[in-house]
Amino acid sequence: MKRFLFVIVCVLIVSVTAFAQQRGGNPEEMAKQTTEWMKTELKLTSEQATQVEAINLSMAKERTQLMENAGGDMSSMRDAMQKLTEKTEEAFSKVLTQEQLDEYKKQAAQRQGQRGNR
Numbered sequence: 001m002k003r004f005l006f007v008i009v010c011v012l013i014v015s016v017t018a019f020a021q022q023r024g025g026n027p028e029e030m031a032k033q034t035t036e037w038m039k040t041e042l043k044l045t046s047e048q049a050t051q052v053e054a055i056n057l058s059m060a061k062e063r064t065q066l067m068e069n070a071g072g073d074m075s076s077m078r079d080a081m082q083k084l085t086e087k088t089e090e091a092f093s094k095v096l097t098q099e100q101l102d103e104y105k106k107q108a109a110q111r112q113g114q115r116g117n118r
Contacts, residue, residue, distance in 0.1 A: 027060035034060070041107060042100045051095045059088045 035053040038044055044052060062084055070077040093101055 027057060027064045030060040030063075031056035038104065042096065042103055044096075044100070048095055048100075052092070055088065055091045055095070059084060059091075 031053060034056045035049060038052055038056075039049050063081070066077050066080050066084065089101075089105065092104060096104065
């Protein structure tokens with residue numbers, strides 16, 4: 001019986017870990033996914049892609065830290081996330097063309113709207 005419970009616990013741990021990784025749970029993976037999306041949608045040059053990936057990684061790490069500090073209380077971190085979004089857009093404005101930045105903001109707003117409708 002103990003062995004059976006041990007196996008069940010191991011399976012649960014593996015399942016939870018796999019699910020977290022699938023959702024892009026670590027900052028590096030989140031930054032990579034966002035950069036790939038931006039490369040495709042905004043037609044970034046290789047130089048822009050390198051700079052954007054560095055920005056995305058920095059922001060993903062900050063976002064992860066904010067979420068850990070909030071302990072799941074989304075309302076307490078809303079202001080901090082808004083400031084992080086503004087900081088991200090400011091950093092992107094130094095790398096992207098105006099057209100790319102406009103498209104980024106447009107698509108980011110659409111994605112935010114989709115999240116809000118869930």
